Each structure stands twice: as structure tokens, then as C-alpha cells.
Amino acid sequence: EPEVTQTPSHQVTQMGQEVILRCVPISNHLYFYWYRQILGQKVEFLVSFYNNEISEKSEIFDDQFSVERPDGSNFTLKIRSTKLEDSAMYFCASSDPSGGTEAFFGQGTRLTVV
């Protein structure tokens, strides 16, 4: 069964450092998303991406965040200067609009900023 894959599964970084989280969406999907979940809190939308452009973003997705599809398979989230409060699980998701708006999630990257 096709699935969204994310790497790494866990990343520890020092405050102020840049991190890049990587995702391979399901191959025939056209919409890609990043969500985050701070420990004990709800899943929050960050950004959606279609046709090499951001289609929607939340207030959380400020200038320190960026997304990119560097090739035909990868989708990345970059955090330029990490803060302690960026520590969270980051989930990539993808959806195929021809089949509805159901989004399928990857297994997540746990980001710990120290």
C-alpha cells in the first residue's frame, strides 16, 4: 500500500540552527502538507503546497519556515533558526484531489530543540 515516508524519524538540534525535514509523498498525489503536533496538544496545520507553490499557510508558518519540492519525489520543510518552542512532531501529508480531500500522513519526525 502506498505511504508517505518521512526522514529522519527523530532530529535533535541546537537552538538557532537550521533543520530540514524531508518527506516523500504518495507518488500520484498532487497536494502536500506539513502539520505539527506539540506534545499533548492538537495537530496544527502549517502549510499546503501544489504545483510548486504554497496554496495555503497558517499563522504559525512565519518567515522562519519554508517549503520546497527540490525534485520529483521529495518535499521538504526548512526551519531557518530553530527555537525551543519548535520542538514538536512534524507530519507530512499528501492528498489526491481526484479522490476527494482525504489526507494521508507520514509517520512523523520528532524534532527536539535543545
Place this chain on the structure above:
Amino acid sequence: QKEVEQNSGPLSVPEGAIASLNCTYSDRGSQSFFWYRQYSGKSPELIMFIYSNGDKEDGRFTAQLNKASQYVSLLIRDSQPSDSATYLCAVNARQAGTALIFGKGTTLSVSS
């Protein structure tokens, strides 16, 4: 502010019973409604979606939608200990690429 509300629980049911999970949402423009299951430390797993008023059944799961009341529910029949997880309700505007708005989730515990 678009909100999705769920009772955090825990909801405790014995094995074999019916578990009923409820969700309300604030945005009347919401068109798509989803139930995800999340085990501790894992990612959300899609188990049901519903777009139209009424009931939708899939195996032991039934989703119910009432747009007039802005209410979505999930029934799990013949609950099993493996159903013990947090169930997340999510809604969006049913346009491709739009954000899913999640509730905080209801924790279900099924005892054997």
C-alpha cells in the same frame, strides 16, 4: 476562528460494547469531515470520511453527520482492546489543498 471541539475523555468501554465519539465544529462552510485514529507517539491514521448528511458505514465503524447541528460522530461497534487510541475529528472546506482543522481528540480505552 475555526474550531473543532471534542470531549477529551477518557471514554472507557468494555470489550464488545459500542463506543460513541462526538465532535462539533464552528465553521458552517465546512464540507468534509474526517476521523483519524492516533496511537500514542504515532501519526494520525485515516479511518473514515463523510461528506453528506446521514450515516456512512465501513465495517465496525459508522460515521454520522448532521450539518444543521454542526455535529459529527463516530460509532465503533464490537469494540476491541486494539481500538484503544485517541480519535481525532478533522474538518475542511472540501477544496483541494485546504487545511484540515483538528480537534484535540478523544481518548478511548477498551477493557478486556
